[in-house]
Amino acid sequence: MQELLFLGLFVVALAIGWFLGRREAIKVGFMLQPHGSAIDRQYFIGLNYLLNEQPDEAIETFIRALEVNPETVETHIAIGKLFCQRGDVERAIKVHQNLLARPNLTTQQADRVQLELARDYLAVGMHNRAERLLEELGSSSSSLRGEALGDLVTVYEQQRDWLQATEIGLRLLRERPDFAVIQAHYYCELAEEAIRDRDINRVQVHLQAALKVDPASTRAMLMLADLEERQGHTRALLKLLQRVALESPDFVPQILPLAKRCADNGDLDLAAYLDKVLERPEPPMLQTVLARSEQIEQQEGVTSAQRFLLAWVQQQPSIGGTLGLLKLQPHAVVQAEEAGMQVLEQLLESLQQQRPLYRCESCGFAGQKLYWQCPSCHGWSTIRPLKGYEVV
Secondary structure, eight states: OHHHHHHHHHHHHHHHHHHHHHHHHHHHTSOSOOSSOHHHHHHHHHHHHHHTTOHHHHHHHHHHHSOOSTTTHHHHHHHHHHHHHTTOHHHHHHHHHHHHTOTTOOHHHHHHHHHHHHHHHHHTTOHHHHHHHHHHHHTSOOTTHHHHHHHHHHHHHHTTOHHHHHHHHHHHHHHOGGGHHHHHHHHHHHHHHHHHTTOHHHHHHHHHHHHHHOTTOHHHHHHHHHHHHHHTOHHHHHHHHHHHHHHOGGGHHHHHHHHHHHHHTTSOOHHHHHHHHHTSSSOOOHHHHHHHHHHHHHHHOHHHHHHHHHHHHHHSOOHHHHHHHHHHGGGGSOGGGHHHHHHHHHHHHHHHHHSOSEEETTTOOEESSOOSBOTTTOOBSOEEEOOSTTOO
16 A cells, blocks of 8 residues: 555656646647647546556556656656666666667766666666676766766676776776775785685785775785785784774784784784773773783783773773673682682673674674675675673
8 A cells, every 4th residue: 555655646746747848848839739639648547547556557658648858858767767666677677778769868868867777787687788888888978977887896796706896996986086995895805816816926916906095994904914924024014013003993803813923923012012002092992901901910910910901891891891800800719709700700701702793884783703894784894893881
């Protein structure tokens, strides 16, 4: 019933548009017979279908009644989009193909119809036809060039054709500078492929390209840090570690294992590195706090570690922080209390394992694994580490 009401309103709007166009045509002398024409008959037939709850037949009748001219093109495009949204893509294609064949369209109108037809093809999986139309539109001087390139790059992304995606992405960057974030991920995907092929030189090239288009690409920095460690480039590695701490402090936990290995080799003062992150004005990730607590325990003893961690947990309460305190507590309690403490630890660990560690800022998707592209809304760089009362 709701769909019928929507279609009814749409057809009424369509009829009003037809009527106003017809009245204007009569006013300027394009129509000599305002009454009793074939268009009038089609209009009343359409109303009859609508009143008899036959919306499909009503729309078809109004399409026949509505003459295709520059003033009614947008209405026809809207009809085609309606068909596509309802899943009747074949009829949408038919409407848009019929429009595109009209010789009296303006260039802008023809471009809009071509874009909608390409989207119809994408909806039914006819990628080759869609790509040709989008490529033609993306190579033109049309005002819709950016939209066409955006649709085209999405096609290659869905096909995981990262090489084509980066090529189209470079053209799209000229239209949309904010696309740099996504373009950097495409280069990182190419780097992932090169890693699987064990082509280190190609990995380096793609990651450098990612940082060139988006200097703040955390993913590229993390991948490049791993590469520099494999190649034994200590100086470059240390620069990347410092850069992550400065530009992406929330992702320091992702690079902590690497930082600890550098510290074990004597190349990095881990305590100073962690302190630099903790001194920043924004709240740190708890994993960073826990790592510093471990350092203090090794250097100054468990009491100092407890004092340090308690201060942070009071500022930023969390299950993980409380669990960290409990793991330090048995050192200071009598043997008889240890069993009860172990039960409490197990309970908190169970709760901790059920908590998401990451959440998408765009759609709210949450999970315990870091995805650079959200599995739900497919946004790039929208998933961020969680911190606060309810997280680790």
